[in-house]
Amino acid sequence: MERQRTQVGIVGAGPAGLLLAHLLHLRGIESVVLEARSRTYIESRLRAGVLEQGTVDVLTETGLGERMHRQGLVHEGVLLRFAGRTHRIDFRELTGKAITVYGQHEVVRDLVAARLAYDGSLRFEVTDVRVENLETERPRIRYREPGATQETELECDFIAGCDGFHGICRASIPESEIRCFDREFPFAWLGILAEAPPSSHELIYAHHERGFALLSMRSPTVSRLYLQCTPNESLDAWSDDRIWSELSARLATRDGFVLKDGPILQKGITSMRAFVCEPMRHGRLFLAGDAPHIVPPTGAKGMNLAVADVRWLAEAVEAFYRRSDESLLEQYSERCLRRVWKAERFSSWMTSTFHRGPGSTDFDLRIQLAELDYLTSSVSAQRSLAENYVGLPIQ
Structure with missing residues (x-):
């Protein structure tokens, strides 16, 4: 040895x-x-x-x-989307900080x-x-x-x-x-990396009755997107067309938001x-x-x-x-x-605010929407989200 x-x-x-x-x-x-x-x-x-x-x-x-x-x-802020409308949380104004x-x-x-x-x-x-x-x-x-x-x-x-x-x-x-x-959540994320310009200059967290969606990016020409799925989901059941169709539905707005698509370079399932x-x-x-x-x-x-x-x-x-x-x-x-x-x-x-779990009722949906409505109408609630998202101090 x-x-x-x-x-x-x-x-x-x-x-x-x-x-x-x-x-x-x-x-x-x-x-x-x-x-x-x-x-x-x-x-x-x-x-x-x-x-x-x-x-x-x-x-x-x-x-x-x-x-x-x-x-x-x-990014100096993040976009929250629910009930067909988009609301921006301004990190810089609320905390003086940003994310990268x-x-x-x-x-x-x-x-x-x-x-x-x-x-x-x-x-x-x-x-x-x-x-x-x-x-x-x-x-x-x-x-x-x-x-x-x-x-x-x-x-x-x-x-x-x-x-x-x-x-x-x-x-x-x-x-x-x-x-x-330990806690395992009853849903997962189907994530894709696509050769497509980001459809937004900041991240979009979308609440939808069909499930959560997230629009992110890796560069000015490459987008990273996620949608909620079941933990035992098969990737074979998700063609590229189906993925883009579902993302478009969950990210849709009343003012006609258009999701930019392109060739999918990679896709996979992430457990929660x-x-x-x-x-x-x-x-x-x-x-x-x-x-x-x-x-x-x-x-x-x-x-x-x-x-x-x-x-x-x-x-x-x-x-x-x-x-x-x-x-x-x-x-x-x-x-x-x-x-x-x-x-x-x-x-x-x-996670609990944006995702719909199995057995979720209309009452649960209304509570989530009320939570998001309160968040986007209260400066104190927005500051709390912003402080946590940009990161608590490393002391």
Whole structure:
């Protein structure tokens, strides 16, 4: 067995793991990032890309914002559509902040490029990964390099589990030491990526008696759209014509809104679930990103929560090395979970307000419409939505 050592071993090269490695590097702390997939895979895996103001600030302050500021689409508001009418929530006026639409895979590309530019250790396509000795001062990660005939043992001071919901890190914590909260929603999203100019310069959240629809975008020439469907929906039942017809119906307005269509480049089904595990730490293992929490995508919080997690984790690790101060490590889980549960609350509220579940009655429909009517006629309610959407402060 080959034996190696680092200060922080990071499992997973998604936004959480890569950004944590970058933040640690800026603080002079060594890390090794291990990823089961190839570089091509992680750089091309399409995910949502709504960045909160705080996430934009973190990427800018750490030297990762050049391409984001050049290619990202800044939105100073969002459009809510119901009962055939459109209402705008002005983020800038209500909060002084905005959001930026910039694909998660683009963030990953920027992070990979930065990691390799300063010769940081980033190992792709590793297998047989497991974490051990988590309750000691020398936890370790065992794994196998591509084509290797022997294992590598990586001794660490800390391990960061940034390997997603289905990763091995959270599963390595004894069941008696962790509590999980889970909710599966009775609907899903059918999402498409289309070669079509966006039909709106800002996102449109549409409530319709046939179900929810969302109009988003990836660039001035590529649109990203979603419509509510059942969790067991078959993509074979959704021809391109049917998708465009249903989106047009759900996004229609009384003043004749026209949805721009085009060739569909990609389509898929996204399940809707909420998940949180407590605590986000076990011994010297710290969980971040999708490993400890999942939010329904309606509130656009997933990657933004990961950024907040690793920002706090990097700060806590730095305090340990510079001042032998473990207080921030002790506070890590509680600090993150306060933000996580607020994001779960907001995302669940957005989901329940815009979607029609199975068994939904006309009474339920009227309550949703009354909620949206109140929201769009109350400045206080709009400010609450705006504050949550652009992102609560990362403190």
